[in-house]
Amino acid sequence: MQIMAPVSNRICILLIEPSFLIREGLKTLLSNQGQPYRIEEFDAPVDDLEKLVNRINPDLVLLNPKLVIRLISLPRFNENIFEPFYIGLIESDTPAHIQSKFDQTLNLDAEKSELNKIMEKSLKQLPNCNSETENTSLSEREISILKLVALGNTNNEIADKLFISAHTVMTHRKNITRKLGIKTVSGLTVYAILNQLIKLEEVQGV
Amino acid sequence: MRIHKDLKMAEVIHMNHHLLPVLNRFDIFLGFGERTVEAVCRDHKINLDFFLEIVNTFHDPSYFPLRHLQTFKASMLIDYLQKTHSYYLDVKIPEIGQYITEIVQTSGFEESHRKLVKNFFDQYQHELTNHITKEEQGVYPYVLRLEKVLESTLTSHEILEDLQKYSITEYEEDHDDVESKLFDLKNILIKYLPPVSNYKLLNLILHEIFELESDLNNHGHIEDLILVPIVENMEKELHSRYADHGTCI
Numbered sequence: 001m002q003i004m005a006p007v008s009n010r011i012c013i014l015l016i017e018p019s020f021l022i023r024e025g026l027k028t029l030l031s032n033q034g035q036p037y038r039i040e041e042f043d044a045p046v047d048d049l050e051k052l053v054n055r056i057n058p059d060l061v062l063l064n065p066k067l068v069i070r071l072i073s074l075p076r077f078n079e080n081i082f083e084p085f086y087i088g089l090i091e092s093d094t095p096a097h098i099q100s101k102f103d104q105t106l107n108l109d110a111e112k113s114e115l116n117k118i119m120e121k122s123l124k125q126l127p128n129c130n131s132e133t134e135n136t137s138l139s140e141r142e143i144s145i146l147k148l149v150a151l152g153n154t155n156n157e158i159a160d161k162l163f164i165s166a167h168t169v170m171t172h173r174k175n176i177t178r179k180l181g182i183k184t185v186s187g188l189t190v191y192a193i194l195n196q197l198i199k200l201e202e203v204q205g206v
Numbered sequence: 207m208r209i210h211k212d213l214k215m216a217e218v219i220h221m222n223h224h225l226l227p228v229l230n231r232f233d234i235f236l237g238f239g240e241r242t243v244e245a246v247c248r249d250h251k252i253n254l255d256f257f258l259e260i261v262n263t264f265h266d267p268s269y270f271p272l273r274h275l276q277t278f279k280a281s282m283l284i285d286y287l288q289k290t291h292s293y294y295l296d297v298k299i300p301e302i303g304q305y306i307t308e309i310v311q312t313s314g315f316e317e318s319h320r321k322l323v324k325n326f327f328d329q330y331q332h333e334l335t336n337h338i339t340k341e342e343q344g345v346y347p348y349v350l351r352l353e354k355v356l357e358s359t360l361t362s363h364e365i366l367e368d369l370q371k372y373s374i375t376e377y378e379e380d381h382d383d384v385e386s387k388l389f390d391l392k393n394i395l396i397k398y399l400p401p402v403s404n405y406k407l408l409n410l411i412l413h414e415i416f417e418l419e420s421d422l423n424n425h426g427h428i429e430d431l432i433l434v435p436i437v438e439n440m441e442k443e444l445h446s447r448y449a450d451h452g453t454c455i
Contacts, residue, residue, distance in 0.1 A: 038267055038423060055430050181397065184383060186329060189391030190322050194398050200318045
């Protein structure tokens with residue numbers, strides 16, 4: 001049982017690896033990080049990774065590339081601001097062009113300290129992850145973007161208004177979500193009103 | 207620990223009392239005496255293997271139901287999933303909704319905050335209801351039609367059209383926002399709502415939301431890991447059956 005006290009944000013993990021022992025080992029590594037998570041495990045070859053990722057909508061994917069038939073590219077969604085983070089479960093002889101598709105690789109032969117270090121580093125990249133050391137207050141830039149999101153502007157509209165790229169807006173939004181633990185636009189609107197960043201009367205349909 | 211047929215039903219509840227609503231969906235209620243899981247299932251005419259898979263999947267999220275569950279009929283699974291839907295819509299959501307109405311009226315909320323919290327929950331309720339309606343009116347009837355045709359040897363032209371129109375794998379791509387809303391609601395209550403006078407009621411609301419969330423997660427887990435693979439197999443079988451008949455799909 002890996003469900004821990006549900007006081008903080010639980011991340012969703014998709015684990016695709018044939019070996020039971022390795023799966024259990026990875027779960028131990030994850031538990032050592034003290035980050036609550038829920039996990040969906042698969043031990044058989046996956047026909048269509050994109051479908052699976054769409055269905056599970058994970059924050060983190062731990063994938064043994066051997067279980068993916070024809071691994072051409074990893075599913076990434078441009079319109080989705082919560083693109084999963086991919087960790088490849090590799091061996092020393094895994095070809096470099098496969099390794100390079102992942103955001104991070106984890107060599108199954110690596111030593112414990114190395115494995116822990118990679119896991120810790122990877123979890124920090126996730127939007128829902130609670131990092132104790134990180135400064136969780138919003139920057140001024142983030143506050144101005146949050147206001148615009150709460151008032152119903154799209155990423156492109158915000159980009160135009162602030163003279164920055166839509167990609168930068170998305171990065172800010174990921175950070176806002178990670179810091180506040182709020183994902184939806186209407187949730188951000190509620191936050192903005194409760195914190196008097198905007199007024200209820202300014203918002204349509206809340 | 208796995209739940210198995212020789213365990214006493216009372217012990218199952220001692221192990222994990224969150225299973226109570228799940229048992230209720232099988233029309234099993236408290237008062238088991240010393241009867242085992244097997245005996246209770248027999249009394250209630252419930253397929254024992256199916257029951258065990260459902261409770262074990264609920265009890266341990268890393269439990270692997272995949273292979274043998276695929277031998278169960280889709281209709282059995284859909285019956286269970288529909289019961290969980292009505293538990294959400296008829297029991298859990300109205301309950302939480304009522305608590306929320308109560309707390310915003312009695313806990314010294316500012317007028318604007320009152321409206322804000324209430325509306326956010328109403329939006330969530332609306333989206334969840336839509337999502338469930340879509341499943342019950344679109345996906346489940348489609349699956350039941352597939353099953354019916356597979357069980358007969360008849361060729362059905364309607365099912366050919368169905369197969370061209372739908373595929374189970376396109377299903378379930380829009381429940382992210384519903385999930386995210388519930389997630390947000392938790393953080394709003396935990397972190398951002400100013401302290402209220404009726405803290406006991408707010409504790410209760412939060413507790414109920416956590417319960418609902420874990421039940422919804424399990425529901426999604428069963429759909430993704432059990433229902434979808436069963437239906438994919440049915441689709442494959444029908445495609446090949448019609449291919450054998452020389453019918454072009």
